[in-house]
Amino acid sequence: MFPDRFVWSVALRGLRGSKGQTLLSTGVVSISVVLIIFMGSLIAGLQEKLIEDVTGAIAHIELKPAEREPYALWEDATPGGVLYGGKREVVQQRKITIEQWRVWVSRLEQSDSRVVAVSPTVQGQGFASRGGRREAVAIYGVFPEVQNTFVPIEANLLSGRFIGLEPAEIALGKKLADKLGVGNGDRLRLVGETGDAASYKVAGIFETGYQGVDDKTIYMPLRDAQSLLATGAEITHIGLKLNQLFDAEILARRLERQVPFESKSWMADNQQLLDALTAQSRTMRLILSFTTIAAGFGIASILIMLVMSKLREVGILKAMGASPRQILMVFTLEGTLMGLFGAVLGTLLGVAVSWVFAQVTTSEGGKSFPLDVSVSIVLLAIGVAIAVGFGASLYPARRASKVNPIEVIHGG
Amino acid sequence: MEDEQIKGDGNAVMKLSKINKVFKNGVETHVLHDIDLEIGKSEFVAIQGASGSGKSTLLNIVGLLDTPTSGSLWLGDREVSTLNEVERSKIRRDYLGFIFQAHYLLPEFTVLENALMPLRIRGHQAELDERDRVIALLKEVGLGDRLDFRPHALSGGQQQRVAVVRALANNPLLILADEPTGNLDQKTGRIVFELMQRLTRESETSILMVSHDEKLAEETDRIIRMVDGRVGESADKKLVL
Numbered sequence: 001m002f003p004d005r006f007v008w009s010v011a012l013r014g015l016r017g018s019k020g021q022t023l024l025s026t027g028v029v030s031i032s033v034v035l036i037i038f039m040g041s042l043i044a045g046l047q048e049k050l051i052e053d054v055t056g057a058i059a060h061i062e063l064k065p066a067e068r069e070p071y072a073l074w075e076d077a078t079p080g081g082v083l084y085g086g087k088r089e090v091v092q093q094r095k096i097t098i099e100q101w102r103v104w105v106s107r108l109e110q111s112d113s114r115v116v117a118v119s120p121t122v123q124g125q126g127f128a129s130r131g132g133r134r135e136a137v138a139i140y141g142v143f144p145e146v147q148n149t150f151v152p153i154e155a156n157l158l159s160g161r162f163i164g165l166e167p168a169e170i171a172l173g174k175k176l177a178d179k180l181g182v183g184n185g186d187r188l189r190l191v192g193e194t195g196d197a198a199s200y201k202v203a204g205i206f207e208t209g210y211q212g213v214d215d216k217t218i219y220m221p222l223r224d225a226q227s228l229l230a231t232g233a234e235i236t237h238i239g240l241k242l243n244q245l246f247d248a249e250i251l252a253r254r255l256e257r258q259v260p261f262e263s264k265s266w267m268a269d270n271q272q273l274l275d276a277l278t279a280q281s282r283t284m285r286l287i288l289s290f291t292t293i294a295a296g297f298g299i300a301s302i303l304i305m306l307v308m309s310k311l312r313e314v315g316i317l318k319a320m321g322a323s324p325r326q327i328l329m330v331f332t333l334e335g336t337l338m339g340l341f342g343a344v345l346g347t348l349l350g351v352a353v354s355w356v357f358a359q360v361t362t363s364e365g366g367k368s369f370p371l372d373v374s375v376s377i378v379l380l381a382i383g384v385a386i387a388v389g390f391g392a393s394l395y396p397a398r399r400a401s402k403v404n405p406i407e408v409i410h411g412g
Numbered sequence: 413m414e415d416e417q418i419k420g421d422g423n424a425v426m427k428l429s430k431i432n433k434v435f436k437n438g439v440e441t442h443v444l445h446d447i448d449l450e451i452g453k454s455e456f457v458a459i460q461g462a463s464g465s466g467k468s469t470l471l472n473i474v475g476l477l478d479t480p481t482s483g484s485l486w487l488g489d490r491e492v493s494t495l496n497e498v499e500r501s502k503i504r505r506d507y508l509g510f511i512f513q514a515h516y517l518l519p520e521f522t523v524l525e526n527a528l529m530p531l532r533i534r535g536h537q538a539e540l541d542e543r544d545r546v547i548a549l550l551k552e553v554g555l556g557d558r559l560d561f562r563p564h565a566l567s568g569g570q571q572q573r574v575a576v577v578r579a580l581a582n583n584p585l586l587i588l589a590d591e592p593t594g595n596l597d598q599k600t601g602r603i604v605f606e607l608m609q610r611l612t613r614e615s616e617t618s619i620l621m622v623s624h625d626e627k628l629a630e631e632t633d634r635i636i637r638m639v640d641g642r643v644g645e646s647a648d649k650k651l652v653l
């Protein structure tokens with residue numbers, strides 16, 4: 001079943017003896033491999049950057065109270081089981097809050113292995129003012145050390161602190177601070193949506209790179225926000241961070257049946273983006289498939305030329321007793337090796353080209369080509385190249401194995 | 413078991429009985445008619461005949477490169493006319509040798525590797541076992557200092573001598589030679605012919621050779637003359653002598 005010494009030697013010498021054809025087919029395959037690695041890495045990098053931009057500063061799933069129809073226990077057959085059963089209740093209009101949130105946070109932390117962090121928050125709108133300046137802001141009451149796992153604020157502090165915010169202290173983005181003309185240690189007056197107001201000390205200024213966060217968000221300890229936004233001892237939102245980003249929607253749908261809150265994933269909010277990414281991936285796969293097919297035809301035609309130029313040698317080998325299977329293996333091995341050589345060369349070139357492009361920066365210091373060269377894309381490219389070499393060799397190899405020694409030796 | 417059956421205990425290496433060959437390419441062409449033939453052990457037989465007389469077709473059938481339309485073919489005590497392609501490949505590999513008008517050496521391999529090729533096809537162990545014998549044969553034909561040369565670096569006569577050694581590499585029962593001196597000048601042709609004579613005699617191998625060269629044919633043990641697909645005349649010079 002495996003190539004014997006005869007097959008290996010004839011295949012390797014054949015490739016060495018036909019240097020031009022070997023180099024040509026290696027070149028054809030390596031171009032495919034370079035394209036797969038470069039395009040694949042570029043698309044993966046772009047998509048990762050887009051997803052990171054979208055999800056980097058938000059909870060992957062957000063739970064908030066909602067008027068809802070309780071779910072009958074017996075209707076649920078999903079894994080994980082039911083965490084809630086209750087009766088229909090209409091909450092009157094006021095700031096709708098989550099009661100007993102500590103219990104829910106604890107339960108949610110243990111509800112699924114994909115949940116890596118749970119952050120209780122109080123969210124509301126308000127105004128910040130200092131001197132004559134006034135800006136609409138989003139007020140977030142948080143546990144800073146927990147919230148920091150959702151939005152990387154501590155690592156992006158320009159001054160002051162975030163983790164360890166004291167009562168009556170706030171942290172805000174640089175852009176907002178610039179607009180309000182405040183610096184670390186200055187005081188800022190905030191008015192909540194219920195009209196309550198208080199003065200806070202700026203204890204931290206950050207620049208995360210997420211516009212929505214840097215532009216208008218003010219973080220403060222949870223208790224301060226509860227007071228400013230008049231939620232009592234309750235909270236308004238529970239955010240969940242997952243280790244499997246794209247499981248968010250499935251988990252959100254499941255949680256909706258397990259907890260008495262409205263459950264929304266980042267995916268539901270960004271369906272258009274996800275559709276665009278899917279379309280982009282499909283287009284890329286299509287382009288790479290056609291490239292691969294073209295490479296396959298390239299190798300096949302080169303191998304057919306090789307077989308035609310070696311008909312007499314194949315004939316004499318068969319006359320000497322080489323079996324059709326051995327001849328078949330000689331040429332499939334040649335095709336596979338062409339694919340392998342192309343894979344090696346293409347991988348080196350592809351990784352090098354990707355590395356060079358990854359060094360190109362924009363005028364703002366960002367990456368022009370956010371390439372993400374992963375082991376999986378390299379392995380995929382190598383696998384495809386070898387498979388193409390093998391697949392493309394089957395037809396020429398079959399032709400060679402059927403050569404009639406009489407016709408090629410005696411010339412008909 | 414198979415080996416014993418093929419080597420047999422009789423005098424005939426190859427036996428043909430009522431062999432017919434009909435080609436059907438739109439029209440039927442009856443190329444061989446009821447050929448009966450025996451080739452003895454260590455016998456050197458020449459086939460002669462006009463072009464189209466069927467001698468190459470006969471050589472192909474005896475060499476198991478082609479199958480007869482009817483009749484039976486025996487290698488030793490084993491009938492081989494009914495074997496499939498894979499089985500015929502094995503018989504060719506283990507018991508037959510070929511020399512063609514052109515040497516057909518593989519250009520990417522050295523002289524020694526070309527000579528060892530039938531053994532390499534059989535397997536690595538066979539190549540190892542017979543390597544020294546093949547080197548000795550190459551030395552005997554004056555190519556001892558050319559073992560690592562590529563075929564293109566040799567003269568036409570040297571190339572054909574490698575082809576003769578290659579045909580003997582697997583210690584065959586029978587060598588099929590189709591105009592082995594046809595591409596060589598008279599002097600070189602004679603050297604190659606004498607080499608075939610000597611080496612086959614020493615190795616107890618039989619030869620069936622198609623040749624137009626009357627002088628060379630006269631020096632074989634027997635001449636079979638083909639006329640229109642029939643064995644027209646068989647002259648056993650051993651008996652005459």
